Amino acid sequence: MFFEHIYDKSLAQGSYLVGCQVTGEAIVIDAQRDIDVYLDIAKQNNLRITHIAETHIHADFLCGSRELAAVTGATMYLSDEGGEDWQYQFPHKGLKHGDVINIGNLTLEVMHTPGHTPESISFLLTDHPATDKPVMVFTGDFVFVGDIGRPDLLEKAAGLIGTKEKGAKQMYQSLQRFAELPEYVQVWPAHGAGSACGKELGAVRSSTVGYEKIRNWAFQYGEDEKGFTDYLLAGQPEPPKYFAMMKHLNKVPRTLLVEVPKHPKLNKEQFLSAYEKGIKVIDTRNKVDFANGFIPGSLNIQGNNSFSTWCGWLLNYQEQFILVADGSQMEDLTRKLMRIGLDNIYGYISEINDLGIELQTADVISLDEFKTYVGKDNVQIVDVRGITEYEGGHVAGAESVFVGTLPDNLDKISKGEQVVIHCQAGDRSTIAYSILAKNGFENVKNYSGGMKEWNEKENEVVK
Structure with a gap:
């Protein structure tokens, strides 16, 4: 058997290429959209991609199954579980609980594991030349290392009211089925730490059924279904x-x-x-370089592992945009954007100092200066972290306005007072600063040290 785990750090997303080396057949599970990685792996290992599968209809990335099928001619195997509202609307071979996919001498048994989504399935792998016992389970967003898939996304992200409680109950039942698997079976999920698909995902990228049964919080509730569902639905990130x-x-x-x-x-x-026509400018430079001089109206979304996530928060799928980036970065940034379907890049520039535009600078302040504003009249301190982080401990008097929703909540920011913003360590507050500057807020200061520095210096926090 051939096995390779392909991991995209920018979205904390895992996909898999599994092959039978006897017949040369291979399957890709939960493919990312830039498919050349799978084509290269298959070629290097004398494999043909003949099967393509997905664990569910994904919410956090644009799955590349159809691109891969178009290039290879492989058959797509997708869930037909979950009812009429959860069916893929393009040609595929449908899967139901108990179905088996044959890839040479390997088999994948389909397990219907609803909870995260109604159509969610997992794949139980058996490598028959080695053993007739299952050796791996590909769980998608069902069971992670240390966590399980959240059932509230359909309601919070897709607006399907009333689905989270039903999903939580389905998840409880699905976990009972998972717990019956042999403890030695390896668990390979679709996401790791940093994904918004759960709240406690572990940094280790794989596990075993037995380890999850003793470590994962979801298996510690026994028959207390209400306690389980209450905890599952509480404190999920935006x-x-x-x-x-x-x-x-x-x-x-x-x-x-x-x-x-x-x-x-x-x-x-x-x-x-293009700039004069109002095409949005995304400055991907380091936050320090941005603060020292930026194009008026541009947004600072640094080209790091969080780049695609914040672009997904702040860009829409109809507008074109320009990147400020080095040419050497463009392939990486393009891949990150295409993985969430943001394809409308108008072009890029690398130098901003020779445009004939008067650059703006950001007002970045130190911890000592920040302290002079805490508790002061006519000062609004805004914490742009997520609400769960804010509730876990914040500066006295600080108001919570999450950076991802800031463009929709500008009315919560005062234009008549001194505004001081901060996050955890400066990345999100730089995004927030650029949003406010773009929308005409002039009296804003950015405490870039954020809660990380505030806590390191043992300053008081309230909950």
Whole structure:
């Protein structure tokens, strides 16, 4: 048997290529959209991708199954569970609980594991030349390392009211089935730490059934179903705004993108023409460089592992946008964006100092200066972290306005007072600063040290 785990750190998303080395057949599970990684792995290992599968209709990334099928001719195996509202709306081979997929001398048995979503399935792998016992289970967003899939996404991200309680009950039942698997079976989920698909995902990328039964909080409630569902639904992080679009695009026919596109470097005239037309500018530089000089109206979303998530919060799927980035970064940034379907890159620029535009600077303050504003009249301190982080401990008097929803909550920010913003360590507050500057807020200061520095210096927090 051939096995490879492909992990995208930018979305904390795992996919898998599993093959039978005797027959040369292979399956890809939960493919990312830039599919060249799978084609390269298959070629290097004398495998043919003949099967493609998904564990469910994903919300956090644009699945590349259809791109991969278009290039390889492989058959897509997708869930037909969950009822009429949860069916994929494009051709595929439907799967029900108990079905078996044959890949050479390997088999994948389908387990219907609803809870995170109604159609969710897991795949139990047996490597028959080695043993007739199952050796791995691919759980998608059902069971993670240290956590389980959240059932509230359909309600919070897709607006399907009343689904979270039903999903929590289904999850409780699905876990009973999971717990019956042999304890030695390896668990390979679709996400790891950093994903918004759960709240306590572990940093280790795989586990075993037995280890999860003793470590994972979800297996510690016994017959207390209410205690389980109450804890499961409490304290989940805010689902990124783009999740609703992913749910839609992963379900319906859409335009395929089978290669990583290349985007033009704009000259001064091209950029100024687009800028004057109002095309949004996303500055991917380091937050310090941005603070020292930025194009008026641009948003600072640093080109790190969180880049695609924050773009998904703040961009829509109809608007074009320009990136400020080095040419050497563009392939990586393009991949990150195409993985969530943000394909409308107009072009990029690498230099902002020769555009003839007067640059703005950010007012970044130190801990000592920040302290002078705490508790002061006519000062609004805004904590732009998530609500769960805020409730876990914040600066006295600080108000919570999450950066991801800030564009929809500008009325909560005062234009008549001194505004001081902060987050955990400065990345999100820099995004927030650029949003406020773009929307005409002039009296804003950014305490970039954030709660990390505040706590390290043992300053008081309230809950």
